[in-house]
Amino acid sequence: MRIVFMGTPSFAVASLEALVRAGHQVAGAFSQPDKPVGRHQNKLQPTPVKECAQAHGIPVYQPERLRDGTALALLRELDPELIVAAAYGRILPDDILALPPKGCINVHSSLLPKYRGSAPINWAILNGERETGVTIQKMVHDLDAGDIILQRATPIGADENAAALYDRLALMGGELLTQAVAQIEAGTAACTPQDHAQATQAPMLSKALSPVDWTRSAQAIHNQIRGLYPWPAATTDILTGEPVKLWAARTAETPAAARPGTIISAGKEGIDVACGDGWVLRILELQAPGGKRMSVADYLRGHPIQV
Secondary structure, eight states, rough: EEEEEEEOOHHHHHHHHHHTTTTEEEEEEOOOEEESSSTTSOEEEEOOOHHHHHHHTOEEOSSSSSSSSOOOHHHHHOOOOOEESSSSOOOOOHHTTTTTTEEEEEEEESSSSEESOOOHHHHHHHTSSSSSEEEEEESSSSSSSOOOEEEEEEOOTTTTTHHHHHHHHHHHHHHHHHHHHHHHTTTOOOOOOOGGOOEEEEOOOOOOOOOOOOOSSSHHHHHHHHHTTTTEEEEOOTTTOOOOOEEEEEEEEEEEOOOOTOOOEEEEEEEEOOOSSSEEEEEEEETTTTTTOHHHHHHHHHSSOOO
């Protein structure tokens, strides 16, 4: 099938690769504009999708806007039967949605209608979900509200962080996408409307989510550390008075008869902190301001904590 692919980050690469492996004709790849990097912001970093597309000889288009007619004109020239999007980061206007005869579909990293929005993987972990998945859905005017074509669930590991889950769901999305495209090509795709009353949101992350509130439960803080990995990262100031990034932790089956935020013990196994539910969270890896990520054992060699 003749397809135009739209995506930007590494999550989308697995979907583009899957389409190529399946033998589809990817006529073009749309990605967000390259971003400046480096100390002086004088070097442009190509997006992962751009790099992947160029490696396969696929033309890449990076329009600054989608609503000025430029992108629509490009798409008319490319003449796709189907548009596939995966983490593109732009909302498609109605005139583009109406262009391809077989429609536009999207690879979304949640079990819709739960977690519509830009950060579904993170919010599933932040909210303590035990299961998430991937949905292939038809794209409509409203964000992530289209009919479901295919959906696959997967458990979330007890200590799995957002980066690890991101990688797993990217691969799952590519596999599910090829199934959905095959059904669309064969005319056998069954579309199920979403129950909009069950919809929840997954808004963009921000550093305002980073500070740990130790009056929360140990499990909730553990979820915060996992869900905000690697950005913006959970932080605490109880160690140095400045925000220290928390990279890894685990809940310890230890009661804590101390005020929340109190350091109970500090050793090579970890730093144990009392939480609001009367249980302990054990910090395993951290990063002090201006320092490198390291294990607690390495950190304590240079920064001993007296308890």
